[in-house]
Amino acid sequence: MFGGYGVSKAQRVSIGLYDTCATQQLELRPLRAGYKILLGGRMTPLPVDVPLRVQRQGRNLVFQHDSLSLAAADHVAVLHADPNAQIELTLVQPKGAPRTYDGNMSLFVDFGRVMCLNLVDPENYIAGVALAEVGGRAKPELYKAQALLIRTYLMANRAKHLEEGFNLCDQVHCQAYKGSASAYPEIKQATQATAGQVVVDGEGNLITSVFHANCGGQTASARDVWLTESPYLLSVRDPYCRKSRGAAWKRTLPLTDWLRFLQSKGVATQHIPMRGYVYRSETREGMYELPGGIAVPFRDLREYFNLKSAWFDVAVDGGSIHLTGRGYGHGIGMCQEGAIRMAEEGKKASEIINFYFKGTRIVTYQVGK
Ligand SMILES: [Zn+2]
Ligand SMILES: [Zn+2]
Structure with missing residues (x-):
């Protein structure tokens, strides 16, 4: 090995x-x-x-x-x-x-x-992933939080490619890695400051250390997106990312494409008036509710139409569907743009981790855990 x-x-x-x-x-x-x-x-x-x-x-x-x-x-x-x-x-x-x-x-x-x-060296790898993930201009506490999650992922997944003869790949399949962060001493210092530390849940198990670009103001629960319950991947209201780059998006789609997809999900579109497709929500919801008690998961719509997020309002206008969305990414775990803002406001790495992963702890990694 x-x-x-x-x-x-x-x-x-x-x-x-x-x-x-x-x-x-x-x-x-x-x-x-x-x-x-x-x-x-x-x-x-x-x-x-x-x-x-x-x-x-x-x-x-x-x-x-x-x-x-x-x-x-x-x-x-x-x-x-x-x-x-x-x-x-x-x-x-x-x-x-x-x-x-x-x-x-x-x-x-x-x-x-x-x-x-x-x-x-694992710490050099972790610094390299932190650079590939958040670039070279964030605050030290953000790099520390990111390093904790990257290290936790490495520990939990180091057998992922073992059959091919290595630990992890350098693609987003594992964690994006484009080489050394040595040109960014502040990233290496922040990574070193957390050396050997990982994030565990209430029972001491390594967490699923996921993150995404921007949650749009509320993170998604693992239950809504992956259909698996997690005590720490819960939906969190996030006031920090709402003014960031990835906070909002718009998309227009042909109404016929929209209806065809809904039909493939078993929706009897011939019985639904146009206004029935209109949808507005101030909070992140799991299901796109349609008249007649039918609902389609937002994550299915996101996947099929390749949308930036699974949180959006729907408006109908003639032959078009207009989507107004919030956030970028799956929305589970740490919101990177929110975390960047938290670090800029002086929050510590541990506060950032505990804000997005409820009830977790930062501990020194022990073999066998
Ligand atoms: Zn991989
Ligand atoms: Zn956010």
């Missing part, structure tokens, strides 16, 4: 990079002296700043380098003893922008593509 995080802090986690990209060719460029390439049991020093091109050829990796001659291999690792050393990765085929990563790389051929794993 790669990097069984949880036994010791020194152990690295393995993150599958560009998992869905079908990579055929890439370049690695050490940004610090001291990187070595481990190939066929032999360690060869890699010169700093000189790119190493890696290409798939059948089941093998072949290498191109200005000063080294390297034999083909089915697996290769690029290693540095210091977990804070950095290396740049650039996809060549398909093309990608260069990204900087902390730590080591492990490459092999799998399912007809070059699979690239970043073997990274």
